[in-house]
Amino acid sequence: MSQLAEKIAAAKAQLDAHTVESVQWHFHESTGSPYWLEKAKTFKFDPLKEVKCFDDLKKFPHFEDEELRGGPINRWIPKGLAGKPAYVFETGGTTGIPKSRMVIEDHWIDYENFSDTLPDEYFPKGSNWLMLGPSGPRRLRLAVEHLAQHRGGICFCVDLDPRWVVKLLKKGKIKEAEDYKDHVIDQVMTILSANHDIKCAFMTPKLLEALAMRLIDEGSSIAETGITGIFAGGTEFTPQWYRTCREELLGPDVYITPTYGNTLMGLACGKPFDPADNYKITYYAPQPRAVIETVEFKDYNQLVGYSQTGRVKLYTMTKELFIPGFMERDEGERELPHDKYPWDGISGTRPFHEYAKTTTVGVY
């Protein structure tokens, strides 16, 4: 068996064991959440007895995302974690009743795990961070701030309200949206000029682009601000944009890694840049805490072949939340396991084609 095959097998065994452990926790009368304990009464199988591996999760009916809208939010808190301080995080740009997720410490754990994937050379321990993206009810600010603190730094934050941007764009107020973006970048420029020894940053692709342009306008560059490492995510991140970013916006001295994440999954890491990939961006979910499958458009229980296109199906299995098969609003191509992440990945993520026409993309 090759070294990669051994890693794949080990990861699969770990996933199976983690799945059983998660189901036992979430469906046991003493530790499970009110939501799942109630839901289990409607199942035609007993999760506690009949889930022995990851594939057994297909016995669950499809999870309806509407279940995440509205309250009471407390129904999601597992009895085993009752009494702990809890957060609620909401979906990004959605107006109306948003999908909510109860979180206790998962966002910290996600980002501590993610921290292990960052090269210290570009994200020096002890240096300060810039968080440029949505805060408010989103988890991003708290998560990035924790990442900075976990690595021994302090995080400077600039807020962006994606719901306001969506409203402006839907009304065709392009100028106002541009003004708002300028307002955000003005604040970043002020922070960067204040000698805070910021070397690392999270930015959304659109804001990274806007900041780089502003700096170029002023005869400077992101590299000249002292930033050496950026992880970017939050909106569609295309290979062409990645290439433009590396070749023209950042230059050779600034490291950038694409990420793909949301409040249910945590943070999927991008496969390290490889010239042989020709800027293809491949994400790997933070297994075993979350799993991504790429499934057939007409049969969500059927994986597509490698390199084939399918819809993103997400499994969340943490102590705090169990979601067996959430159909994401994205599609992409299934990718082979990688030495660093020995499980399936996904590339080319983009809005699910049936929703794409009605979705306002790229608001932050």
Next chain:
Amino acid sequence: MFDIPILRFGQTYESMERQPVVHFDTGETVAQLHQATGAMVKLDLKKAQKARDALRAVPIPKLIDICKAAARMYLEETLPCGNGSLSPAEFCRLQSATTGLPENMCAANMRKNAFVLGHMDQVLDALTRGLPYDILTNGYGKESRGVMVSYQATTPVFGMVLPNNSPGVHTLWLPALPMQIGLCIKPGSQEFWTPYRITEAFFKAGLPREAISVYPGGHDVGGAVMTDCNRAMIFGGQATVDQHAGNPRISVHGPGFSKIILGDDVVDRWEDYLDLMVDSVFANSGRSCINASGIWASRHTKEIADALAQRLGPVVPLPPADPKASLAAFTTPGAADAMNAQIEEGCKADGVTEVTAKYRNGDRLDKRERCDYLRPTVVHCTGPDVPLANTEYMFPFVSVVECPQNKMLSQIKQTLVCTALTDDAKFKQQLLDATHIDRLNIGPVKTVQLNWLQPHEGNIVDFLFRARAFQNTPPEAH
């Protein structure tokens, strides 16, 4: 299949994102268009001054010679197109294949573009009102009457977000290059052929490559062109016009609502003008903003509508290569259906009668496997306030509107081209004073007949240059 890269101020750039472009009738992929990003455009525009500098290194008379040489090459030669090359006939065939415009109209539009290029000295002379060329190059100088004038370029490059409807619109931006202003072009997703071909002709004729960028791509590319070029033109519907109204940086080109007006003094002789009316409505398959979409008269409107309907109603779609083909296909799914539904709804109103129906022998909407056609439609409106009285569609569609002469100018609203048939001196003066009419023809001139020595939809010189005061010696005491 043609693989067509991005052109970044003369340098070709192969994008990782490519958009297939299909033949509207066969579904065959005929080209693959590389897709730029907004970031790419914004980055390049930081260096836009280099385009103007390169052009200013070439004297304007030399640039005019280049235009003339390019005109001939564009019209007659086999020129590069991405990874291949195209003869003029192949060019028309492919342009027709992606736009739906019959090949004979593609050829006619080529001649139109070539005419402007080939007569660039006369065009510039007319547009600048005889300004010595070195004033444009240097920014100041003395006119022939000895007066110091200054014309400051408002931008190093002229941005444009171009449409798909007709290749004739490219005539509008051609004079920018010999005035030493570079180009930043976002071509239409189906009609990218002309910008690329003209660019290749220019390069072959000796134009500095740094002068032109062509960025096919999505909305973010258009957005970057519009926000980062100091001067830009955009084409679109009424919503686009409204969005950019009053913005001095943007020249917006929307629906034309072009009209023919018959004065009371000539309306009894309306039959003398029937050919003029038919051609104004029907030329170029009614796709242009200069096609007449309204014919206004105080009487005989029913007879006028009927006579037009007799001529236009029987017209049927023909294959695009047929030299007699006169109707363009709608290649965007759903577009023809939507227009047809709007017209059907409008015709239900009191005071609106579709006159073509009885001469058409079939439905207005002709649906095919991969495209649709809308057959010519003439409606009669009993007054200016009824639905469809002041509308415009991208096919031969005209409303014949009954309206007293003394009410016409207050009712016709914004009008790009107005052909007024009248000898009434008072009415002519009122027409001359009407600020909501852009191009005015008084007399038997078809709305589609343009004189390229006249400004079209504003004067590009006024848009790209700013007249200002300049002194390099103290003025005389006074």
